[in-house]
Each structure stands twice: as C-alpha cells, then as structure tokens.
Amino acid sequence: MTVIIKSLAVFSFLLALSFTFTEATRFDITNKCSYAVWPASLPTGGGRQLNPGETWPLDIPAGTANARIWGRTNCNFDGSGRGHCGTGDCGGVLQCQLSGAPPTTLAEYSLNQPNNLDFYDISVIDGFNIPMEFSPTNGGCTSLRCPADKCPDAYLFPADNTKTKSCQSGTNYRIVFCP
Template structure:
C-alpha cells in the first residue's frame, strides 16, 4: 500500500530543510516516512487481494485539503472528498491549517482503537468526518489488465 498526501504552507531552504503547516515530513522536503497530521490521505494498493488494485481516501490522519482521486480513463469511477471540513471542524479538533483526527488529540483507546482495545465503535467525531466525506475508508477495486 502507498499513501499520498498534500502538504500546505511549506517553506524550505536550498538544502531542502524547512517546515509545512500540515503534512510535514519531520522538516524535510523529501519525505522519509509519513506526514504529520492533520493530512488527508489518498491510498492505493496494486495487485492486492484477488489481484485487484484498490484506491481510497482516508481521514484516519485528519483532514487538511480536499482530494479527488480519479483514474485517467473511464474504466472505473473515481472518489472525492471535497467538503469544507476545515471550516466546520469541531473546536476540539481544530489545528493550524486543518482538522485533526480525535486519536491525535485525545490519545485514548476510544478514538485510537489500538490493538483491539477500546470500544472502537462510531463516535461523534468519526460520524462528523463520515457525514462530510462518505468515501472515508471505502475501497474501490478494479481488475488489472
């Protein structure tokens, strides 16, 4: 699986050192890991289960920018998350340039669902994201030709 995310309000020097307001990669222009939340994720898997390619948009790391993740042909449909999540973000989750996921903010099992602990059921916050972007964690598969 691969993850792609947008970074916002970045400033880098000639050596590629600097910071981004959202999606920062530990101060580097070239990411060596995952971006710092909040960041909207586009994810894809090539030749995954049953030899299917899958794509999804995930808000598991919060939200910073709208995404449209679409193929360049009409072989399958694309997905989009274009709601004004930053403008409607609950005050507890607001972050500069984005809207954090509740796990980042509260760090409890109720919101993080780590190792099968906690209720891991829907919460007010998960419903907030799901109501605005129904593509959250929905995968769309298509056969590889």
C-alpha cells in the first residue's frame, strides 16, 4: 500500500511539473522577396541574413512577452557583425539587442499568457518597410497580412486595440516576408 501511495505522489508531481513547463514555440521566418532580408528578433534570436527562398527556424521560449520580429533591408555587415541597414537598423549590429529604427513592419507577440493563450499582431505604427504575413501553422487561428503600405490587418496607431489576435498556447507560427 505504501508503494502505491508513493507512486501516486510521484506521478502527481510529474504530472503537475509537465503542465508547468511548455515547449518552445517554433517560428519559421521565410524570405519570399526577390532581395535579401535580414530578420531580427527581440528579446531572443538576434538576427541573420536570409537570401530569397531561405527559411530561418527560430525556437522562442514559452512565456516570452512583448516580443517582436522585423525585417531589415539594404544591410552590409563585416566579419565581426558590425555594419548598417537601410531600414530596421538596430544600432549597427547583425545580432540585434535594440529594436529596429523606423520604418519597420513588425510582427509582435506574447506567448503562453493568461488562459493559455498566445497574442499576436502586425504593426506599422513605426512605418512600413517590407510586406509581411504572420500566420499560425496549426490551431485554426487567424492569419494576418500586410501586403503593401496600406495594411488592413495591421495596427496603424497605438490606440487601435482591435488588431491583436489570440491562439491557443503551443501553436507554431510562420512569418513570411513578401508573401
């Protein structure tokens, strides 16, 4: 009887622990533009160059909040990762530690928030620089598109709180430049 009680206690502990930790969320960032894009991610991920047709798989920890991904254009970096971008520059470095300078089309998100929901949106409050699609890859949630400098799915001004969408935590996402 003691063995069964101890086994149930261990099982209950492991079950509770499994609900506490969720896996990372996968973001597949794809460049369908005819030119190179240097996506950047804050607070995790830094940045890198994506040539046309390339995808950058990025795993973001559950619970990451107030995060953003944006594309930079017309960049030139040296071997040490120092340089400059024409749009979206983040202090002259490849691995961003600061948000990009306007204009930037932003994919914004907060993962695994209250009620086990992810919240996401596209913002052009800081201006528009690259067409973008931000879509869940599973879960049947809403896809957002910003195909040109008139973006019906994007935040246009800070008080516009109707553009944020939600999806069940554990959903993976795709960001496509020039969809």
